[in-house]
Amino acid sequence: MILGCLAAAAVTAALLLMNPEKEAPVVTATQQAVRKSLVHRSTEDVARIEVVLDSGKGWAAEQTEPGVLQEDAGFLLDSRLALSYLEAASSMEAEDTVSDTLDVAESGAEEYGLDHPSVTVRVAYKDGSSIGFSVGDHSPDPDEGWYYMSVEGMKGLYALDTGSVDLWTRSRDALAVVIQPQIYSSRIDHIILERGEQVSEWQLEGNIMSDSASDRWRIRQPFSYAADGTLMRSFLEALGELRMGTYVGEATEENLKAYGLDTPYARLWVHMASGIVGQTNADGELETMEAEESEAEILFAEPGAVQEFIVYAAFAGQICRVSTITSGRIYDKQAMDTVSRYLVSTAAEHVSLLRIERGGSTEEYRAEQRAALGEDGSPKLDADGGYVLETYCTWNGEEISQDAFLAKYMPLQNARISGSVEEGYVPQGEPHTVVEITDTSGRKERIRLYAYDSLHDAVQLGDDPVLFYLVKNGLGL
Numbered sequence: 001m002i003l004g005c006l007a008a009a010a011v012t013a014a015l016l017l018m019n020p021e022k023e024a025p026v027v028t029a030t031q032q033a034v035r036k037s038l039v040h041r042s043t044e045d046v047a048r049i050e051v052v053l054d055s056g057k058g059w060a061a062e063q064t065e066p067g068v069l070q071e072d073a074g075f076l077l078d079s080r081l082a083l084s085y086l087e088a089a090s091s092m093e094a095e096d097t098v099s100d101t102l103d104v105a106e107s108g109a110e111e112y113g114l115d116h117p118s119v120t121v122r123v124a125y126k127d128g129s130s131i132g133f134s135v136g137d138h139s140p141d142p143d144e145g146w147y148y149m150s151v152e153g154m155k156g157l158y159a160l161d162t163g164s165v166d167l168w169t170r171s172r173d174a175l176a177v178v179i180q181p182q183i184y185s186s187r188i189d190h191i192i193l194e195r196g197e198q199v200s201e202w203q204l205e206g207n208i209m210s211d212s213a214s215d216r217w218r219i220r221q222p223f224s225y226a227a228d229g230t231l232m233r234s235f236l237e238a239l240g241e242l243r244m245g246t247y248v249g250e251a252t253e254e255n256l257k258a259y260g261l262d263t264p265y266a267r268l269w270v271h272m273a274s275g276i277v278g279q280t281n282a283d284g285e286l287e288t289m290e291a292e293e294s295e296a297e298i299l300f301a302e303p304g305a306v307q308e309f310i311v312y313a314a315f316a317g318q319i320c321r322v323s324t325i326t327s328g329r330i331y332d333k334q335a336m337d338t339v340s341r342y343l344v345s346t347a348a349e350h351v352s353l354l355r356i357e358r359g360g361s362t363e364e365y366r367a368e369q370r371a372a373l374g375e376d377g378s379p380k381l382d383a384d385g386g387y388v389l390e391t392y393c394t395w396n397g398e399e400i401s402q403d404a405f406l407a408k409y410m411p412l413q414n415a416r417i418s419g420s421v422e423e424g425y426v427p428q429g430e431p432h433t434v435v436e437i438t439d440t441s442g443r444k445e446r447i448r449l450y451a452y453d454s455l456h457d458a459v460q461l462g463d464d465p466v467l468f469y470l471v472k473n474g475l476g477l
Contacts, residue, residue: 034096035094036158037093038093038133039091043066043087045127046125048061048123049089051120054118063086071172077176078177088164092133094151097157098157099156100155100156102155104156112137114134118135118147118169119165119169120133133150134149135147135149145161173247179315181316182291184240186275189273190204192267195331198334200222204217223464225465228341231338235338245310245321246321247318250318251314256319260301261319266300271295272294274291275291296315303327307321309325310324343417347413351405352366354436354437357434357436358432363395364395365405365408369391411475412435412476415476426466432457445461455471
């Protein structure tokens with residue numbers, strides 16, 4: 001509450017101390033906050049808004065069509081900001097009446113900071129009428145969120161809430177339409193994130209339209225390794241939700257240096273393949289569109305360096321504020337954060353060949369699709385006249401059911417690493433176990449196990465460096 005009983009008394013006492021010989025506004029200990037309605041109109045009634053800041057700068061804009069404010073310099077205000085200004089200009093209200101008798105024009109302007117107001121606003125309406133007001137000092141009590149306000153042509157001293165003051169005191173640069181990066185999470189196929197000399201790179205292997213695309217991501221830098229599908233989906237979603245916040249200014253050399261973007265904390269580059277994407281229209285309905293191949297590059301300054309919980313970002317020639325809460329999931333991402341802890345990425349139903357070499361012997365499983373045969377030995381046909389296919393499995397040349405294979409394969413598919421080897425570890429000698437998997441598309445996986453210590457085996461996936469170990473017999477074979 002801005003002025004309750006105690007607050008009203010505090011304001012009176014503070015004003016008396018500031019100028020004991022000057023009559024203070026009429027505020028009694030029993031007075032409750034009295035709101036003052038200044039304007040109550042439709043947003044479409046607003047014709048023009050003029051704002052003058054204490055710096056001598058400001059801005060002016062006209063409502064060229066419902067909900068659209070065009071600044072005199074020619075640019076359109078951001079649609080959300082335009083709506084905020086139109087609502088503030090059409091439904092104007094003082095948070096409280098400090099005094100309804102004080103003539104600020106004759107006395108009191110200096111006392112309340114209204115001789116040099118922080119902002120003066122004039123709103124013209126389409127019927128020819130207008131209103132103007134000025135904002136002075138903050139309440140004497142720093143814990144109260146309001147400022148002194150005087151209204152042109154009216155006696156009285158009023159209180160304007162901090163939120164309204166923040167809106168009206170924004171600089172002209174903060175009004176421009178913010179260009180948003182069009183990052184479609186479903187089309188991303190290549191990501192590079194640089195932080196100083198550290199570079200993390202992810203690339204999708206295979207077709208982006210594949211149902212298993214999220215499980216085909218691979219880390220390219222600073223090492224080569226499979227990326228975890230679930231972790232990558234979360235990363236891609238964060239990229240797709242990235243939004244530039246309030247406009248700060250053009251990405252000039254001077255501004256980039258001023259906001260720490262000449263030597264950025266992080267540089268993000270994202271590539272997107274062409275294809276169909278879905279998006280929500282203004283009516284909240286999902287619609288599809290054809291997206292062309294594209295890329296986006298965003299620079300991030302050091303988080304919180306200028307303002308807490310804010311990171312300054314440069315994109316498409318603009319510098320904007322961005323919340324660290326949402327963007328931190330992106331610029332602080334490291335390759336190791338997305339490393340797959342599973343040893344196998346091929347689902348059981350996609351395995352065509354599984355070969356296990358250990359102890360000098362080899363076991364081999366094969367699966368293939370064949371036309372199912374009827375009782376008379378002829379191929380079965382479906383309703384469309386196509387062959388009915390069945391999966392035939394063999395283990396070391398002997399036919400087994402697919403369920404029997406699944407029972408053997410699931411422990412391998414669910415195997416996870418147990419910990420990390422020391423940095424720079426290189427396995428010695430030959431692997432004691434080699435597992436090779438070929439899926440139905442011909443893609444191959446290879447797992448090699450080396451003796452690490454008495455309880456663990458070092459794991460090498462393909463030709464990737466050895467990063468992890470697992471407990472002995474951890475493959476479940």
